[in-house]
Amino acid sequence: MNDAIRFEALGKRYGDFAALDGVSAGVPQGQVVGLLGHNGAGKSTLIKLILGLIRPSSGQLRVLGHAPWGAPALRARIGYLPENATFYANLSGRELLHYFARLKRADPRQVDALLERVGLAHAAERRVGTWSKGMRQRLGLAQALLGAPELVLLDEPTTGLDPQATRELYRIVGELRAGGHTVLICSHLLAELEPHIDGALILRQGRLLAAGSLAELDALAALPARVLLKPRDEAGALIARLGLRGLAATPRPDGRLAVEVARAEKLDALRELLADPAVADLDVRAPTLAQLYDHLGNRAPAVEEPA
Amino acid sequence: MNTILSIAWKEFRDDFRSRWTIAISVVFALLALGIAWFGSAAAGRVGFTSFDATLASLTTLGAFVIPLIGLLIAYDAIVGERNDGTLLLLLSYPLGRGQLVAGKFLGHCSALGVATLAGFGGAVAVMLAMQHDNLTGADLWNIARFIASAALLGASFVAIACLVSVGTTDKSRAAGLALIGWLASVVLFDLALLALLVVSGGNPLERTLYPYLLLLNPVDTFRLVNLSALGDGAGNDLLTGMTAGYAYPMALLVGMQLAWIALPFGWAMLAFRRKEI
Numbered sequence: 260m261n262d263a264i265r266f267e268a269l270g271k272r273y274g275d276f277a278a279l280d281g282v283s284a285g286v287p288q289g290q291v292v293g294l295l296g297h298n299g300a301g302k303s304t305l306i307k308l309i310l311g312l313i314r315p316s317s318g319q320l321r322v323l324g325h326a327p328w329g330a331p332a333l334r335a336r337i338g339y340l341p342e343n344a345t346f347y348a349n350l351s352g353r354e355l356l357h358y359f360a361r362l363k364r365a366d367p368r369q370v371d372a373l374l375e376r377v378g379l380a381h382a383a384e385r386r387v388g389t390w391s392k393g394m395r396q397r398l399g400l401a402q403a404l405l406g407a408p409e410l411v412l413l414d415e416p417t418t419g420l421d422p423q424a425t426r427e428l429y430r431i432v433g434e435l436r437a438g439g440h441t442v443l444i445c446s447h448l449l450a451e452l453e454p455h456i457d458g459a460l461i462l463r464q465g466r467l468l469a470a471g472s473l474a475e476l477d478a479l480a481a482l483p484a485r486v487l488l489k490p491r492d493e494a495g496a497l498i499a500r501l502g503l504r505g506l507a508a509t510p511r512p513d514g515r516l517a518v519e520v521a522r523a524e525k526l527d528a529l530r531e532l533l534a535d536p537a538v539a540d541l542d543v544r545a546p547t548l549a550q551l552y553d554h555l556g557n558r559a560p561a562v563e564e565p566a
Numbered sequence: 567m568n569t570i571l572s573i574a575w576k577e578f579r580d581d582f583r584s585r586w587t588i589a590i591s592v593v594f595a596l597l598a599l600g601i602a603w604f605g606s607a608a609a610g611r612v613g614f615t616s617f618d619a620t621l622a623s624l625t626t627l628g629a630f631v632i633p634l635i636g637l638l639i640a641y642d643a644i645v646g647e648r649n650d651g652t653l654l655l656l657l658s659y660p661l662g663r664g665q666l667v668a669g670k671f672l673g674h675c676s677a678l679g680v681a682t683l684a685g686f687g688g689a690v691a692v693m694l695a696m697q698h699d700n701l702t703g704a705d706l707w708n709i710a711r712f713i714a715s716a717a718l719l720g721a722s723f724v725a726i727a728c729l730v731s732v733g734t735t736d737k738s739r740a741a742g743l744a745l746i747g748w749l750a751s752v753v754l755f756d757l758a759l760l761a762l763l764v765v766s767g768g769n770p771l772e773r774t775l776y777p778y779l780l781l782l783n784p785v786d787t788f789r790l791v792n793l794s795a796l797g798d799g800a801g802n803d804l805l806t807g808m809t810a811g812y813a814y815p816m817a818l819l820v821g822m823q824l825a826w827i828a829l830p831f832g833w834a835m836l837a838f839r840r841k842e843i
């Protein structure tokens with residue numbers, strides 16, 4: 260397989276602390292892949308390794324076919340949006356992008372088109388210090404796209420963005436995918452990311468919990484769906500009835516009942532529940548990243564490249 | 567090379583926009599004019615005396631002020647970017663670590679150089695205009711040498727500031743270290759040499775060594791460049807008295823000034839290259 264990023268038994272230690280511990284996986288060329296994990300899972304360490312800012316303690320790492328440590332020229336082919344991107348507040352948006360374009364040896368004529376593309380053309384002349392968080396985040400995206408990089412790394416790109424801007428961001432990610440770029444998006448929000456990615460790498464405490472396409476991950480976890488029921492009146496009868504059917508219902512503080520339904524019987528159970536006159540309303544919740552974590556974390560050793 | 571110049575140009579423009587360059591120019595000009603007119607007030611006279619006397623006093627004062635300004639303008643060159651969170655972004659660009667340090671150094675040096683030339687040059691122009699004194703060739707040479715050596719002294723401390731900036735992870739710590747560096751080179755070094763001389767009673771070995779020990783400090787080197795040419799006077803008697811018997815070749819002094827730029831700068835580049843961000 261043609262991988263934009265490929266790492267084998269990659270490790271990074273800081274003293275006794277292993278920020279990354281023997282991680283093996285790949286990011287296929289031309290795909291949008293989520294890099295998921297809680298704080299401290301090793302996401303930032305992996306990003307820094309990919310950018311060649313730190314040296315791997317062990318293992319192999321190839322980014323676009325090269326080892327990134329000590330190879331600054333490679334970074335001309337990578338775009339990077341840091342988490343909480345901050346910029347020189349005293350420059351205007353256009354000046355800033357011109358400066359970055361020179362550093363990246365990219366054509367400065369694309370600056371205006373990029374500002375237009377991320378919806379900042381109207382503010383281009385104003386000092387970045389006066390911009391809102393969301394605007395700065397979009398500027399961060401614009402600079403990551405300078406020079407049409409083959410690989411784009413986005414670290415928590417939607418922090419501070421309103422829903423409209425978040426949609427815009429994922430629209431641009433979609434354009435990048437269509438253009439054959441590889442995109443790696445760091446996040447701890449699986450639900451938000453899910454509709455936009457082809458696959459995911461999931462890290463926990465420096466180890467790879469799982470990697471693969473979304474369908475593979477889903478099947479791997481085989482998590483039960485959670486159904487929230489609003490009883491029409493007294494809940495006791497409904498709970499008893501569900502219990503008879505083998506479904507454990509837990510009352511929630513808001514008066515609703517949470518029912519875990521195994522994947523195989525989800526449709527059957529839903530049909531029954533929909534027909535049940537005691538059910539006033541019903542919500543199906545897809546498994547969250549937290550559940551996936553708990554589930555995968557309880558299993559035996561980290562899984563690599565599930566079939 | 568292009569990358570270095572891009573970074574240097576940005577730093578230079580930032581210094582200009584943040585009024586650093588203008589503020590330093592004004593400080594230098596006021597210092598020079600103040601000394602020119604009030605430098606001999608202690609002797610009961612007010613008014614312009616001579617370029618020689620003015621330059622001698624200016625050397626003494628410049629030896630205190632220029633290092634401080636060099637440190638102030640550049641101590642946050644790298645650590646400031648780190649604190650603001652822009653360092654990671656900057657290093658994700660296809661530039662070498664050395665290029666970043668070199669660009670920063672060059673930019674701040676240029677800003678300080680321009681301020682030195684504008685400040686002191688402007689002051690000389692004012693003196694000429696108000697004095698109607700004719701400027702001799704020797705005066706011109708002394709003035710040019712003073713301005714050039716002042717710019718080199720500034721560059722030394724910009725380089726030292728870069729080294730401090732690379733080696734620290736926190737802006738306030740960098741500021742503290744820079745101030746300690748200033749105190750050590752401007753005050754403590756001379757005191758230590760003096761103490762050494764007093765305690766040992768000045769045996770022949772030390773008397774031969776002493777002139778070279780002075781070269782181990784960029785500030786003293788700057789003083790020697792100017793004072794060995796200007797001769798006694800204006801509060802420099804101690805220094806000139808101690809080195810009177812020794813004639814420094816100008817090439818050695820200039821070489822030492824350059825070494826005092828190259829050494830901390832090279833060290834800063836190496837230290838930053840090895841650093842993990």
